[in-house]
Amino acid sequence: MAGLNEKADLIVTGRRLVTPEGVRAGRVVIGGGRILAVGDAPVPADAGVPVVDAGDDYVLPGLIDSHVHFRTPGLTHKEDWAHGGRAAVAGGVTTVMDMPNTVPPTFTEQDVLDKAAMVDGQSLVDFRFHIGVDPQRPQELKHLDPAIATSAKIFMAGHHTAPAVLNDPDALATAFEAAAASGTRLVLHAEDGRLFDLLDGWWGEPDGYRDYEARRPRSGGITAVAAVIELVRRYGTAAHILHLSSAEEADLVCAAAAAGLPVTFEVTGHHLSFTDHDTCRTGARTRLSPAIRGRRDQDRLWEAVRHDQVATLGSDHAPHTVAEKTRSVAQSPPGLPGVQELAVAVWTGMRRRFPGEPADDAVRRLVRHLGSGPADLFGLTGKGRLAVGADADLVFFAPEQTWMLSAAQVRSKCGWSAYEGWTMGGRVRRTYRRGALVWDAETEVFGAPDGRWVR
Ligand code: DOR
Ligand code: ZN
Numbered sequence: 001m002a003g004l005n006e007k008a009d010l011i012v013t014g015r016r017l018v019t020p021e022g023v024r025a026g027r028v029v030i031g032g033g034r035i036l037a038v039g040d041a042p043v044p045a046d047a048g049v050p051v052v053d054a055g056d057d058y059v060l061p062g063l064i065d066s067h068v069h070f071r072t073p074g075l076t077h078k079e080d081w082a083h084g085g086r087a088a089v090a091g092g093v094t095t096v097m098d099m100p101n102t103v104p105p106t107f108t109e110q111d112v113l114d115k116a117a118m119v120d121g122q123s124l125v126d127f128r129f130h131i132g133v134d135p136q137r138p139q140e141l142k143h144l145d146p147a148i149a150t151s152a153k154i155f156m157a158g159h160h161t162a163p164a165v166l167n168d169p170d171a172l173a174t175a176f177e178a179a180a181a182s183g184t185r186l187v188l189h190a191e192d193g194r195l196f197d198l199l200d201g202w203w204g205e206p207d208g209y210r211d212y213e214a215r216r217p218r219s220g221g222i223t224a225v226a227a228v229i230e231l232v233r234r235y236g237t238a239a240h241i242l243h244l245s246s247a248e249e250a251d252l253v254c255a256a257a258a259a260g261l262p263v264t265f266e267v268t269g270h271h272l273s274f275t276d277h278d279t280c281r282t283g284a285r286t287r288l289s290p291a292i293r294g295r296r297d298q299d300r301l302w303e304a305v306r307h308d309q310v311a312t313l314g315s316d317h318a319p320h321t322v323a324e325k326t327r328s329v330a331q332s333p334p335g336l337p338g339v340q341e342l343a344v345a346v347w348t349g350m351r352r353r354f355p356g357e358p359a360d361d362a363v364r365r366l367v368r369h370l371g372s373g374p375a376d377l378f379g380l381t382g383k384g385r386l387a388v389g390a391d392a393d394l395v396f397f398a399p400e401q402t403w404m405l406s407a408a409q410v411r412s413k414c415g416w417s418a419y420e421g422w423t424m425g426g427r428v429r430r431t432y433r434r435g436a437l438v439w440d441a442e443t444e445v446f447g448a449p450d451g452r453w454v455r
Contacts, residue, residue, distance in 0.1 A: 006031040010435055012394060014054035016360075018061070018367050019386045023360040028059065030392040033434035038386055054396045057429055058363050061386045062094025062393025063370040065339050066378060067242060067266060067314030070096070072118050074103025075161070076413075079319040083413035084339065085124035086446055087317070089439040090411050091340035092428040094125050094393040095383050095454060097374075100132030100153050101162045107134040109148045116453050123451035124438050126391075128380065130187055135166040138175035144182045147455055150379055151185040151240070156224050157193035159289050160333035161318070167193045172231060180237040185378070187240045190224040190249075191216070191290055206329045209283045213276045216291045218246040225249045229256045232263050240377065241265040243316050245290040247300035254309050264311035264377065267301045269342040272349055274298075274418065284325040285418045288316065289334040302353055305346075305369065311377050313369040315342040319414035337412040341405070341419045343370060343397075348425040359399055380454050396430040403427055 010030040016023050019038055029037040065088065071079040088096055098115075100106035106115055112129050119127060131149035133141060141152055154175060158165035166172060179186050199215055206215060225241060229252060232239050241253060244265040253265045270286070276294050278286045286292055304310045318335025325332055338345075343366065350362050367384075375384030382391040405419045431439035438447035 006034070006036055008036060008049045010392075011049055011051045012054055012059060013051060014059045015056055016054075017059045017386060018363055020372065023058070023363065028386065028392070028394065030435045033392055033436075034382075035386065035388055035390050035392050038388060057396040057398050059386065060092065060363070060367055060395040060397050061371045061384055061390070062395055062431065062433060063092045063343055063367075064095045064097075064374040064380060064384050065093045065315050065317065065342060065370070066097040066312050066374040067099065067268070068096045068317040068339050069099045069101065069161075069319070069335070070317075071319070072102060072115060078321055078324075079337075079413045081119050081122035082449060083411060084317070085122070085449060085451060087337065087340040087411035088125045089431040089433065089446065090428060090441070092343045092395040092397060092431055093339055094395075094431060094433045094438070095127065095380060096125050096339065097128050097130055097151070097378065099130055101155070101164070105132045105134075105164055107132045107137075108140075109145060112148050119451075119453075122449050124447060124449050125433060125451045126383070126393075126454050127451055128378065128454045132164065133166055133175050135164055135168070135171060138166065138171050139178050141175060141178035141184055142181045144184050146183065149184070151187050152179060153187050153189070155189045157189060157191035157196055157220065157289070161320075161335060162189070162289075165193050172227070173234075176231040176235045176237040180235045185238040185240055187242055188228055189243070189289075190228050190241050191220040192224045192227075195220045195223065208329060209287060210280050212279055212287060212329075213291045213293060216289065218248065218293060218297075221246050221290055222248045222252070225252050229253070229261065229263060232256070232261050236262070238262040239264075240311065242314065243268045243271060243288075243290055244301070245271055245293050246297045250300050250304050250309065254304075265304075266312045266314045267304060267310050268314055268316045269338055269345045270316065270336060270418070271301055272298065272305065273345050282418070283329075284332040285336065285416075287332065287334045288318065288336055302349070305350070305365070306354060308365070308368065310369055310373075312374045313342065313346060315339045317412070319412050321414055322416055336418045337410070337414055337416070340411055341417060344424045344426050344428065345419060345422070346370075347399070348422070351425050363397075363399065383454065392432060392435040394432040395428055398427045398429050400425070401427040
């Protein structure tokens with residue numbers, strides 16, 4: 001077995017290791033922050049290697065959230081890497097991919113390097129950055145160095161925290177062509193901002209959340225997704241549609257993928273957990289962009305999860321302060337925190353939706369969508385799998401432990417959660433990142449913020 005010449009410094013034993021081949025009993029031998037062996041490998045003879053027993057917990061690979069807004073630089077009153085990293089590990093996430101809509105935005109390679117320098121020494125989790133596409137300079141993607149970023153974010157519709165919108169058809173075509181040339185994957189907020197401007201001009205200021213979905217309707221998402229598919233067809237650009245929200249969009253992307261186009265999609269925990277009924281009831285707390293839609297759409301998104309049509313699940317962790325969220329309907333920014341809640345909320349939903357499914361199958365699916373799926377899509381080498389040679393990112397997950405989420409448990413700097421009062425049906429008990437214990441739910445102790453850039 002590879003890597004066994006390295007000295008072991010930790011051994012994890014358990015009855016339910018979630019490996020790519022299946023759920024099995026055995027041990028994970030760890031040394032130098034990496035996995036040296038998985039399975040029945042004998043415990044190395046050199047005594048003194050600590051052994052931790054996970055018992056009946058599932059032992060998952062550290063999860064990947066490929067869609068967070070950790071708000072550095074410029075918006076650190078909402079979130080910062082110290083808090084965001086703690087929220088992540090408490091939710092079983094050990095690697096995040098951070099979005100570029102900061103102040104200033106992360107548009108250039110130098111901006112990415114500057115951000116990496118700011119994050120250094122602050123983060124409990126490993127990380128990578130999606131670079132932003134400057135609407136004034138979409139052609140710059142052509143020369144993007146993959147050591148800096150392998151993916152670039154485009155907002156086709158904007159709002160309070162996303163002012164740099166790229167929806168001019170010629171500029172979009174330029175971006176797709178340039179991204180294809182450099183082999184960059186585009187990640188897209190695919191809604192038609194121009195349609196929304198039309199509706200805003202027609203209707204004027206909103207006065208309640210009852211009509212939020214009507215002002216940011218599915219038609220905006222469907223037309224934008226259709227436009228993206230056409231550009232993918234024309235240029236061959238790899239495109240990943242973020243926070244897909246409607247049944248029609250899911251059908252369109254599935255059809256395009258089945259026809260061989262390199263287009264994939266993400267579903268968020270929020271779109272799986274809430275409906276427009278919640279937005280009517282709770283207002284800004286469950287307002288996000290794209291809007292959370294109706295029951296039929298939620299059912300379709302769950303179907304996409306169940307049938308492995310999604311490439312990734314993401315949190316779209318987008319914290320805003322309570323003060324910002326309690327502004328008037330027009331002034332309150334869309335977005336809610338979620339990196340801490342993502343895995344447990346999805347797990348809870350899965351078990352309720354598909355009660356007949358064996359837990360081992362469900363947990364393997366969870367690990368596909370939050371582990372190997374994002375790792376493969378974004379080339380996060382060493383992440384997302386419990387396998388020899390991988391980073392020793394491990395999560396002890398108690399699949400039947402129920403608990404109620406309260407604001408006191410929220411680690412995000414924003415201090416609130418749309419899931420407050422929810423009874424969760426599974427708990428993250430421990431999180432290891434590159435062999436180091438970074439979260440223990442029993443003692444509520446975190447590890448050291450020495451997360452690394454996964455380049
Ligand atoms: O609801 C959202 N909030 N959607 C986005 O696209 C951005 C995010 C934010 O940055 O607050
Ligand atoms: Zn987002």
